[in-house]
Amino acid sequence: MHNREFVERATSGFDDYRAAVDAWTLDRAAEVTGVPADAIQEFAHAYALASTVQLCWTLGITEHHCGTDNVFSLINLALLTGHIGRWGSGLVPLRGQNNVQGGADMGALPNKLPGFKDVSDDVERARFEAVYGTQLPAEPGWHISQMFDAMERNDLRSVYIIGENPAQSEADATRVRGLLAGLDHLVVQDMFLTKTAGFADVVLPAVAGWAETDGTFTSSERRVQLVRRALDPPGEAKDDLVIIADLAARLGHDWGHPTAEELWDELRGLSAIHAGMSYERLASHGGLQWPCRDEDDPGRPFLHGRLWDDPVTGSRAPFTPVEWIPPVDELSEEYPIRLTTGRRLDSYNTGVQSGRYSSPKRWGESIDLSPEDAATLGLADGDLARVTSRRGSVEAPVRTDPDLRPGLAFMTFHFPDQVDTNVLTLDAWDPKSGTSEYKATAVRIEGLGESS
Structure with missing residues (x-):
């Protein structure tokens, strides 16, 4: 399903990339990711065959010790299908802050x-x-x-x-x-x-x-x-x-x-x-x-259009083969749940700017669990729980979220004076970007009774 003409004319390193992904069957991908094989297949066909499509991502991709490789994987998909350098198609990193x-x-x-x-x-x-x-x-x-x-x-x-x-x-x-x-x-x-x-x-x-x-x-x-x-x-x-x-x-x-x-x-x-x-x-x-190189230049609405020139203007776009590396903080019997951290709509980072006003959409910090995990742990909405990683512990009220799959928990870092979430997270960082692995902490969760 790859765009053979685009790959041959505008890219380099395709053979090495093909060799690197050859072992990744649908079954292996499903086993590693937890995403059903038929869902992966359906998405692959939809993405490859769409006339225009954009890949958008946020810090859930980059805040890993292999975050740069995660981005390279997305770039590889865009190059493979030719979804880059033209109207309606491209790669869109949605930045964490406004500047x-x-x-x-x-x-x-x-x-x-x-x-x-x-x-x-x-x-x-x-x-x-x-x-x-x-x-x-x-x-x-x-x-x-x-x-x-x-x-x-x-x-x-x-x-x-x-x-x-x-x-x-x-x-x-x-x-x-x-x-x-x-x-x-x-x-x-x-x-x-x-x-x-x-x-x-x-x-x-x-x-x-x-x-x-x-x-x-x-x-x-x-x-x-x-x-x-x-x-x-x-x-x-x-x-x-x-x-x-x-x-x-x-x-x-x-x-x-x-x-x-x-x-x-x-x-x-x-x-x-x-x-x-x-x-x-x-x-x-x-x-x-940008780029806007002189005062007659209107600027450029999208980048990499040169890849559609025949012959390509400048160097070809390289594929970057990457290897799958599991999270540094391994799951174990002692720490069986994967905690990922992130943001909620109405709050900003550690709350320095957004924590000084109230919001009807805000409920403070919580440890969000799948209904299945909450039931297994004997926890209900509003119960107080202790969350412990290999670096420390915090206490937070429980909130069940049906959108979470079993084995995955979620917390924000918006209310550190209430719940100091980053006491839990791991400072292992990506050697290319320097970004810490906020998104993959191994934790255990214990009930402490009803929250006061």
């Missing part, structure tokens, strides 16, 4: 400069050094999981955290808090006094990025949009740009106080994919999608 794409675009990755240029590229790095007026490291830095490992080795002793609450959001939270508490110096820049800020030596009050500052956000579809200040910041809170410029001045580097637009224009001069996105054009178009 994850923008952060990556701006170089908030340890191995990338803004515009996705490699820090190891001497020519590209020299361009940035000429504008920045300083020498940049030629080696990649640490991602967040490596930073905590470095704290444990005492190689990282001073940390500056902006708009993040790792004391409650990171996996194996007990370990994380111990490492934060043991730092020589911790600076936290945030609009709320978070749990992480409680460990800080210095707290710098920041502003609300959606109402009290100018700048840009970039959506999952690569659309850069302007954000305009609507309100002046309260009290002593300052724009992130002001705080960083003030800090630079105290460290002996007078950057002045450039506006958000001036900094954006500097970025456009360095990142070719943003070069055509002036503030004026962003405002008049209601946003533009």
